[in-house]
Amino acid sequence: MRIGLLGTGNVARALAHGWGAAGHDILLGSRHPEERTDLGLPVAGLSETAAHAEVLVNATPGGVSVELLRSIGAPALAGIPLIDVGVGLSDDFAELSHPNSSLGEQIQEAFPLTPVVKTLCTMDSTVMTAPGGLDGPSTVFLSGDDAEAKHTAGGLLTDLGWPASSQLDIGGITTARGQEHFALLFIGIAGGLRSHTFNINVVAAPTARSLPPL
Numbered sequence: 001m002r003i004g005l006l007g008t009g010n011v012a013r014a015l016a017h018g019w020g021a022a023g024h025d026i027l028l029g030s031r032h033p034e035e036r037t038d039l040g041l042p043v044a045g046l047s048e049t050a051a052h053a054e055v056l057v058n059a060t061p062g063g064v065s066v067e068l069l070r071s072i073g074a075p076a077l078a079g080i081p082l083i084d085v086g087v088g089l090s091d092d093f094a095e096l097s098h099p100n101s102s103l104g105e106q107i108q109e110a111f112p113l114t115p116v117v118k119t120l121c122t123m124d125s126t127v128m129t130a131p132g133g134l135d136g137p138s139t140v141f142l143s144g145d146d147a148e149a150k151h152t153a154g155g156l157l158t159d160l161g162w163p164a165s166s167q168l169d170i171g172g173i174t175t176a177r178g179q180e181h182f183a184l185l186f187i188g189i190a191g192g193l194r195s196h197t198f199n200i201n202v203v204a205a206p207t208a209r210s211l212p213p214l
């Protein structure tokens, strides 16, 4: 699958390596592709990356993501599933940039023809691509309104090492705010553990998985 990753930072590079190793065609999208020639990964401009992609991934700072996507334009993004990993946090990691909403919802509202799936944002980039390196199974969440886009995202999560049993669909795109707001607890846990290399595991009662969805 042709995957375009918007951003060239920790998350975009980690996911590019993970999906590249799984056989996908990877392209990173940068504001300054001419300055990103030393990454050892293919890099293009933002619009060129969107034009190339069957699936797009937002791995840019959450406070600027909508503006960046607007620079590509709604027509160019229409119909392309967008996996949103972004979280908007202040520089001191103390405040969310979407406190009563979420970046995922804001993107979906601004680009109604682009199905958005929020996932992977509840963990460090090192865990996104190596869940098997932890001491046991853990959970990755999916939020989004479009069943087909979620199915595509779920397949790509499997390719990163997340078995279906670890993927928890928590509902429509409004549930993205729970994932994003978890960032504040993530910071607290990381401080307590003195490490970012951890994840949470949802442990249900034996009967819970057989209940109908909420």
Ligand SMILES: NC(=O)c1ccc[n+]([C@@H]2O[C@H](COP(=O)([O-])OP(=O)(O)OC[C@H]3O[C@@H](n4cnc5c(N)ncnc54)[C@H](OP(=O)(O)O)[C@@H]3O)[C@@H](O)[C@H]2O)c1
Residues within 6 Å of the ligand: 006, 007, 008, 009, 010, 011, 012, 029, 030, 031, 032, 033, 036, 058, 059, 060, 061, 062, 064, 068, 085, 086, 087, 088, 089, 120, 121, 122, 123, 124, 125, 126
């Ligand atoms: N790091 C993690 O472990 C982690 C975990 C969960 C969620 N997230 C979220 O994932 C997103 C990406 O995180 P990251 O750690 O990869 O961030 P990062 O290392 O700072 O990289 C962000 C990339 O976005 C691009 N960008 C576009 N507009 C920008 C702007 N105005 N200022 C700075 N960079 C801009 C930059 O690429 P160009 O300069 O090439 O355009 C940059 O490399 C963020 O929203 C973050 O909150 C990160």
